[in-house]
Amino acid sequence: MDEFSSFEGRVALITGAARGQGRSHAVALAERGADIVICDRCETPDEVAYPLATEDDLAETVRLVEATGRKCIAVKADTADRAAMDALVARAEAEFGRIDIAVANAGITLAAPVQSMTSAQWDEIIASNLTGVFNTLAAVSPGMVERGYGRIVTISSMLGRAGNTNMVGYSASKWGVIGMSKSAALDLAQHGITVNVIAPGNVSTGMIHNDMLYSMMRPDLEVPTADDVAPIFQGLHAQPVPWLEPYEITRAVLFYAAEASAHISGTVLPIDAGNAARVTG
Numbered sequence: 001m002d003e004f005s006s007f008e009g010r011v012a013l014i015t016g017a018a019r020g021q022g023r024s025h026a027v028a029l030a031e032r033g034a035d036i037v038i039c040d041r042c043e044t045p046d047e048v049a050y051p052l053a054t055e056d057d058l059a060e061t062v063r064l065v066e067a068t069g070r071k072c073i074a075v076k077a078d079t080a081d082r083a084a085m086d087a088l089v090a091r092a093e094a095e096f097g098r099i100d101i102a103v104a105n106a107g108i109t110l111a112a113p114v115q116s117m118t119s120a121q122w123d124e125i126i127a128s129n130l131t132g133v134f135n136t137l138a139a140v141s142p143g144m145v146e147r148g149y150g151r152i153v154t155i156s157s158m159l160g161r162a163g164n165t166n167m168v169g170y171s172a173s174k175w176g177v178i179g180m181s182k183s184a185a186l187d188l189a190q191h192g193i194t195v196n197v198i199a200p201g202n203v204s205t206g207m208i209h210n211d212m213l214y215s216m217m218r219p220d221l222e223v224p225t226a227d228d229v230a231p232i233f234q235g236l237h238a239q240p241v242p243w244l245e246p247y248e249i250t251r252a253v254l255f256y257a258a259e260a261s262a263h264i265s266g267t268v269l270p271i272d273a274g275n276a277a278r279v280t281g
Helices: 020-031 055-066 082-096 119-147 168-187 211-217 226-236 246-257
Strands: 011-015 035-040 072-076 101-104 150-155 193-200 268-271
Touching: 011 020, 011 082, 011 119, 020 035, 020 055, 020 101, 020 246, 035 055, 035 082, 055 072, 072 082, 082 119, 101 119, 101 246, 119 150, 119 168, 119 193, 150 168, 150 246, 168 193, 193 246, 211 226, 246 268
Parallel strands: 011 035, 011 101, 035 072, 101 150, 150 193, 193 268
Antiparallel strands: none
């Protein structure tokens, strides 16, 4: 393995790892030698109109990680709960000795225009997508500072760099992830710790493949299918593809998480089928 694909002896924490992108990141890091620490909320709040991951999903990620021969700690935990994140990190450090890599992946989507978004909806998406990322960084960074090493990757979105209709809360939360991560990169720059952001486009996971989002995109149809919404998703990208595969994001996680990426910090990498060409910066 080259310097960007070997994680032997490392420990990686991935939030929101019960399915989708988080599972992809966890399994890929395990395949390359890392022991894995994962968490997921495993319940769907009233404000979220599509089903989130389940405890069975979390157990399947554990099975896939352990099938690589690596160890896995898995807990049901909401990243918006600081005490839960502190407890998870403390357990990982007690059992595995440390956390070298943290991927703040957990997040939700919640569609509502500003004129009708409720306070409960706003609070939910900010808690899940922004406060949860802060809690993850705040929980792992003291140990990383003490050890003088760390690789932190946060997950924003192409809507963290541009607005869109019905996405006032989502865009605000993902835009905040970028500002937080850049500031954290400066806070941690003297301690051998990097902080970088990935801004994906539409990724083929349960976050976009659900009846709620399909119906929002095609209100003219009673039961829209993936084929019905594909042209709309494609229009959100520049390249003619409606969605990306989770591993396309994982490749960037592996690059940022590598020991050799020591002097890459505070950056934002769009992986959005060319949509980045439409925005500044």
